[in-house]
Amino acid sequence: MAYRDEKLHEEKVFKDPVHRYVHVRDRVIWDLIGTPEFQRLRRIKQLGTTYLTFHGAEHSRFNHSLGVYEIVRRIIENFKDRPNWNNGERLLCLCAALLHDLGHGPFSHSFEKVFKLDHEHFTQVILLGDTHVHEVLKKVEPGFPKKVADVINKTYSNKLVVSLISSQIDADRMDYLQRDAYFTGVSYGHFDMERILRVMRPMEDQVVIKESGMHAVEDYIMSRYQMYWQVYFHPVTRSAEVILSKILHRAKELYEDGYEFRLVPAHFLSFFAGKPTLKEYLELDEAVTLFYFQSWMMEEDPILSDLCDRFVNRRLFKYIEFNPNSQMNEWMELYKLFSKAGLNPDYYLVVDSSSDLPYDFYRPGEEEERLPIHLLQPNQELKELSRLSDIVESISGKKRTDHKLYVPLDKLEEMSSRSKTKKRIMEILYG
Numbered sequence: 001m002a003y004r005d006e007k008l009h010e011e012k013v014f015k016d017p018v019h020r021y022v023h024v025r026d027r028v029i030w031d032l033i034g035t036p037e038f039q040r041l042r043r044i045k046q047l048g049t050t051y052l053t054f055h056g057a058e059h060s061r062f063n064h065s066l067g068v069y070e071i072v073r074r075i076i077e078n079f080k081d082r083p084n085w086n087n088g089e090r091l092l093c094l095c096a097a098l099l100h101d102l103g104h105g106p107f108s109h110s111f112e113k114v115f116k117l118d119h120e121h122f123t124q125v126i127l128l129g130d131t132h133v134h135e136v137l138k139k140v141e142p143g144f145p146k147k148v149a150d151v152i153n154k155t156y157s158n159k160l161v162v163s164l165i166s167s168q169i170d171a172d173r174m175d176y177l178q179r180d181a182y183f184t185g186v187s188y189g190h191f192d193m194e195r196i197l198r199v200m201r202p203m204e205d206q207v208v209i210k211e212s213g214m215h216a217v218e219d220y221i222m223s224r225y226q227m228y229w230q231v232y233f234h235p236v237t238r239s240a241e242v243i244l245s246k247i248l249h250r251a252k253e254l255y256e257d258g259y260e261f262r263l264v265p266a267h268f269l270s271f272f273a274g275k276p277t278l279k280e281y282l283e284l285d286e287a288v289t290l291f292y293f294q295s296w297m298m299e300e301d302p303i304l305s306d307l308c309d310r311f312v313n314r315r316l317f318k319y320i321e322f323n324p325n326s327q328m329n330e331w332m333e334l335y336k337l338f339s340k341a342g343l344n345p346d347y348y349l350v351v352d353s354s355s356d357l358p359y360d361f362y363r364p365g366e367e368e369e370r371l372p373i374h375l376l377q378p379n380q381e382l383k384e385l386s387r388l389s390d391i392v393e394s395i396s397g398k399k400r401t402d403h404k405l406y407v408p409l410d411k412l413e414e415m416s417s418r419s420k421t422k423k424r425i426m427e428i429l430y431g
Contacts, residue, residue, distance in 0.1 A: 003027065003028065003139045003140060004028060004091055004140045004141070004144075006026070006027035006028070007025050007026065007027065008024070008025055008026070008027055008030055011023055011024065011025050012024040012025075012030060014066055016063075016066065016067065016070070017182055018067055018175070018178050018179050018182055019067060019070050019071070021070075022066045022067070022069065022070040023070065023073065026091065026094065028091060028095065028136065028137075028139075028140060029069070029094055029095070029098060031136045032095065032098055032099065032133060032136050032137075033066075033098070035131070035132035035133045035136060036132055036282075037102060037126050037131050037132060037133045037282060038062070038065070038098075038099070038102065038133065039062070040282060040285060041060060041061040041062040041065055041101065041102070041104070042060050042062040043060070043285035043286055043287055044060060044061045044062075044104050044105070044106060044108070044285060044286055045057070045058065045059070045060055045061070045107070045286060046059050046060055046061050046063065046064045046176065046179070046180065046183075047059070047180060047183075047184075047231075047232075047237075048107045048108055048109065048110065048237075048241065049107060049110070049237055049240035049241050049244060050180075050184065050231065050232075050234070050237045052236065052237065052240045052314055052316070053234050053236040053237045053240070054183070054184035054185060054186070054231065054234075056183045056184055056185050057180070057183050057184050058183065059179060059180075059183045061101045061104055063179065064101065064175055064176055064179055065097075065098055065099070065100070065101050065102075066098070067175035067176075067178075067179055068097045068098070068100060068101075068165065068171045068172050068175045069094060069097045069098040070175075071097070071171035071174055071175055071193075071197070072093050072094060072097035072164055072165065072171045073094060073097075074197055075164060075171065075197060075200060075207075076090050076093055076094070078197060078198070078200065079200075079202050082201065082202055083202075084160065084202045084203055084204055085160075085202040086158075089158060089161050091140065092144075092147055092148060092151060092161065093151070093161055093164055093165075095137065095144075095148045096148050096151035096152050096161070096164075096165055097164070097165050097171055097172075099123070099127065099133065099148060099152065100123070100152050100165050100166075100172060101119075101123070102122075102123045102126050102127070102133065103119040103120060103121065103122030103123030103124070103125070103126055104119045104122075105117065105119060105122070105281065105284065106284060106285055106286040106288070106289040107241075107244055107286060107289065109241075110241045110244045110245045110248075111244075111248065111289075113245060114245050114248040114249055114252070115248070115252075115271045115274070115276075116274070117271075117276075120152070120153065122278070122281055123149075123152055124149050124152070124153060125278050126278065126282075127145050127148055127149040127152070128145055128146065128149055129278050130278075131278070151165070152165070152166075154166055159205040159206060160202055160203065160204065160205055160206060160207065163205075163206040163207050163371065164207065167206060167207065167371055167373075168359060168371065168372065168373050169196070169207070169209070169217065169220060169373050173224065174193055174196070174220070177189040177191070177220070177223050177224055177227055178190060178191075178193065180227060180231060180232075181223075181227065181231075184231050186227075186230060186231060188223055188226035188227050188230055188231070189223050189224075189226070189227045189231075190223065191216065191219040191220040191223045192216045192219060193220075195213060195216040196209070196213060196216050196217065196220060198213070199212060199213030199216070200213075201376055203374075203376075203382075206371055206374070208373075208374040208375065208376045208382060209373060209374070209375055209376065209385075210375070210376050211375045211376060211377055211378065211383075211388070213375075214375055214385070214388060214389055217373060217375075217385065217389075217392075218389050218391045218392060221358060221359050221391075221392055221395070222391065224358055224359075225356075225358040225395060228356040228358070229356070229400075229402075232356075233354040233356070233402060235319050235404055236316060238319075238352050238354065238404065238406075239316040239317045239318075239319060239406055240311065240314075240316055241352075242317060242350045242352055242406050243307055243310050243311050243316065243317065244311060246307055246347050246350070247293065247296070247304065247307045247308055247311060249347075250301070250303050250304045250307060250347060251265060251268065251272070251292075251296065251304060252268075252271075252272045254301055254304060255268075255269075255272045256272070259301065261296075261299065262295070262298060262299060262300075263292075263295045265292055267280070267283060267284050267288050267292070268284075268292065271284070290312070293308045293311055293312055294308070294312055296308040297309045297312060303344060303347050307347065310408075315410065317348075317350070317406035317407055317408055317409070318406070318407060318408075318409040319404040319405060319406050319407075320404070320405050320407075320429055320430070321403070321404065321405075322351060322403055322404060322405030323403045324351045324353075324403060325403075330428050331349075331351065331405075333424075333428065334349055334425065334428055334429075335349060337421050337424055337425050337428075338425070340421050341412075341415060341419075341421045341422065341425070343408070343411060343412075348407065348408050348411070349405070349406075349407060350405070350406045350407075351403060351404070351405050351406075352403070352404050352405075352406060353401055353402065353403045353404075354401070354402050355399055355400065355401040355402075356399070356400055357397070357398070357399045357400075358395050358398075359373075359385070359386070359392055359395060359396050359397075372384045372385060372386075373385040375388055405429075407429065412425060412426065
């Protein structure tokens with residue numbers, strides 16, 4: 001029997017708090033789960049610094065990747081005998097779902113910004129490079145790793161396959177909304193996924209939803225909207241991300257200035273130099289990163305030491321509403337005042353902005369073209385979701401942006417009460 005068709009002697013199951021069970025019958029999937037590159041995802045949290053806000057958010061990208069695989073497995077099961085569906089793409093869909101987050105680094109997005117990296121690029125490199133994952137995929141057929149990479153990169157020729165893991169209603173979002181809601185303990189991210197899976201239909205270039213499932217989709221869209229503002233953009237989580245990125249910036253700056261660390265940050269050297277190899281990238285996970293943060297608490301550099309202590313012991317910056325577009329003069333004055341007070345404003349005065357577009361209709365020619373969600377009418381015509389749903393229409397295409405200014409209030413309070421600098425800083429911040 002060809003490797004691509006090989007089944008396990010007995011089905012393997014993972015007990016899962018969100019989907020109850022994750023089922024594995026394919027030898028290829030089981031072998032991929034066992035690779036070091038996939039097992040590494042156990043050491044990367046799904047929600048980065050969110051555990052400092054919602055203490056239950058300790059789940060990993062490993063959990064999430066299995067969840068996305070399971071949702072795609074169920075979708076394909078429902079598609080099996082439907083028109084427009086080619087069951088020959090089944091294994092490709094399952095592999096792409098399982099491996100879509102393979103390239104994430106520690107604390108994902110903050111880490112990427114500082115070192116100008118892209119997890120999607122590293123996902124491609126892992127799939128196509130000298131890795132155990134590549135060896136498994138290559139056994140299916142020589143060109144199979146490239147096909148999986150193309151699906152994840154959204155460049156695969158069959159857009160229906162791509163839409164299963166990357167669209168405005170896909171397995172990736174359906175898993176992380178429910179999983180993140182479960183582990184953070186909030187009620188916002190729940191929606192009737194079973195209903196959505198039942199009303200999904202394969203079309204030539206995307207998955208569409210039967211009109212009778214519109215209300216379940218509305219619930220999903222609103223869940224996503226609420227999760228972004230109540231969980232993903234939570235200001236306390238953003239405070240932790242600000243400190244995390246400032247730690248990495250400071251360590252990099254010290255390295256470039258020739259500073260002698262008490263403990264040589266061996267795992268970071270190639271990142272500081274801007275040229276990490278694949279091996280070095282895979283060796284850096286969150287456990288290793290936190291080890292360095294704990295050791296940097298003992299460094300002689302007061303900024304690095306203080307920032308690491310804040311992160312490790314959760315002494316976060318406080319925040320106020322602050323719009324840099326309309327308050328630029330105030331920000332410039334604060335910058336000078338912080339310098340005067342001996343607080344380096346590059347590290348202790350930080351504006352952070354978050355934006356989200358919960359749902360969008362098709363806008364040709366835009367930088368990121370979003371394929372809209374289409375509803376399948378009884379007469380087989382397609383209608384874009386916001387044309388039939390008042391709820392979705394009300395938030396459609398509306399980008400919301402939120403600005404915060406983060407400062408170490410404890411350090412400001414330690415300043416002498418007679419200090420004119422302190423008085424002016426507090427006036428600007430709190431009126």
